[in-house]
Amino acid sequence: LADPLNNLSHAQxxxxxxxxxxxxxxxxxxxxxxxxxxxxxxxxxxxxxxITLYRDxxxxxxxxxxxxxxxxxxxxxxxPLDEAxxxxxxxxxxxxxxxxxxxxxxxxxxxxxRAYKAGRDLLLDAEDAPWPLYHELAMSQLRNLYLIxxxxxxxxxxxxxxxxxxxxxxxxxxxxxxKGRKLLETCLTKAGxxxxxxxxxxxxxxxxxxxxxxxxxxxxxxxxxxFELLEEAGEQALLSRWFDxxxxxxxxxxxxxLIHEYNDKTPALVQASYEVSRKGDARRVEASxxxxxxxxxxxxxxxxxxxxxxxxxxxxxxxxxxxxVTRHYRLIAIP
Numbered sequence: 059l060a061d062p063l064n065n066l067s068h069a070q071x072x073x074x075x076x077x078x079x080x081x082x083x084x085x086x087x088x089x090x091x092x093x094x095x096x097x098x099x100x101x102x103x104x105x106x107x108x109i110t111l112y113r114d115x116x117x118x119x120x121x122x123x124x125x126x127x128x129x130x131x132x133x134x135x136x137x138p139l140d141e142a143x144x145x146x147x148x149x150x151x152x153x154x155x156x157x158x159x160x161x162x163x164x165x166x167x168x169x170x171x172r173a174y175k176a177g178r179d180l181l182l183d184a185e186d187a188p189w190p191l192y193h194e195l196a197m198s199q200l201r202n203l204y205l206i207x208x209x210x211x212x213x214x215x216x217x218x219x220x221x222x223x224x225x226x227x228x229x230x231x232x233x234x235x236x237k238g239r240k241l242l243e244t245c246l247t248k249a250g251x252x253x254x255x256x257x258x259x260x261x262x263x264x265x266x267x268x269x270x271x272x273x274x275x276x277x278x279x280x281x282x283x284x285f286e287l288l289e290e291a292g293e294q295a296l297l298s299r300w301f302d303x304x305x306x307x308x309x310x311x312x313x314x315x316l317i318h319e320y321n322d323k324t325p326a327l328v329q330a331s332y333e334v335s336r337k338g339d340a341r342r343v344e345a346s347x348x349x350x351x352x353x354x355x356x357x358x359x360x361x362x363x364x365x366x367x368x369x370x371x372x373x374x375x376x377x378x379x380x381x382x383v384t385r386h387y388r389l390i391a392i393p
Contacts, residue, residue: 060086064104076115083108097131105131122157122169125150129176139180139187144194147180151198155205159390167209168223174202174230181241189248193256196245200263203238204270204308206230238267254291258284262300269338270307270367278376285374301372304334304380309369325388326352328359336377338368345387359387 067082083104090101105128112121129135134146154173158166177199184192212228230237242264249257265280281301288297330345345360347353371380 060089060104063089064107067107071111076111080108080111080117080120083111099131099133101131102128118157118160119163119165121153122161125153125157126172135176135179137183139184139191139195141191144191147176148194148198151177151202155201158205164221167221167227170202170205170209171223171226174199174206177202189250189252192248193245193260196241197263200238200241200267201308203234203241207234207238207271235271239264242267254287255293255296258287258291258293258296261287266307266309266369269369274337274377281372281376303383304338304368304370307338307367307369325390326355328352328356328387329384330356330359330363330387331382331384332363333382334368334370334380336370336379338370338377340364340366340368342382355389358389363387 063082063086067079067086070076070079070082087101087104087108090098090104094100105124108124109121109128112118112124129146129150132146134143134150137143151173154169154176157169158173160166161169177195180195181192181199184195187195206227209227209231212224212231242260245260246257246264249260261280261283265277265284268274268277268280284300285297288294326347326349328345328347330343332340332343334340340363343360343363345356345363347356370377372378
């Protein structure tokens, strides 16, 4: 019966009824579980279809539970770390971070906690994995730590009505700085005789972590190590790309996957210009759009930039107050 239900879901989706299509897929999944077991791999094609359906129609709350179950059924949550398991795990962790960003119903922090715990367990399994696999996984976990520390300070007591996720994250916020530092220092040790560019990248990440956490002298030492490695390797162009202009921290272009705009509200393109001090603070921020109706988006982005910590322009002698920069931004989601 699972196959006819799967075909029915396709027909329902074609006629514009995603809710009925999802219901048919869930019924097909139930039959497979009853007949072949709770973690039968036969569920994977159906789960992938359900994930795609929920993604395309912005059903992020439902997507969270399905993606977590898919991760367990796929086998990526356990066993030796190889390339296939890593790719599935990284995709899952990125979507948990997106769900943390998009849900606004009080349950969003559960997704961030899931991502952190899954990353922690995967790193334990990756102790003997090849260096490139360990490094990718470590950078994913560093994204989680940035988000944990970047969230508002969570202060929950035993008598507070707080979710379990908030309690655990409140405790993690107190140790996340040291966990991130240890993680990056482990990466440096494991890198061993890796090419200079790869070792320089870890020193830059460690410098960014220090700078973001206000440890400016430690950050300068790491940036100096980057200069030494890349200058010896003749990578002047890479040094310029990394350090000639200030960079928003964390410097992760893929921190958020692309968020599907399902509410018919299009984010405006906002042009912003500002200066960045040696300590990484944005000053004299100006932001504007081409339409008065979108002015509120410019105001919100201007406020966000003022609260953003930057890696300043880095010269051979250390951080510098750089020239005024102009960049373009969009809000990743509009309520």
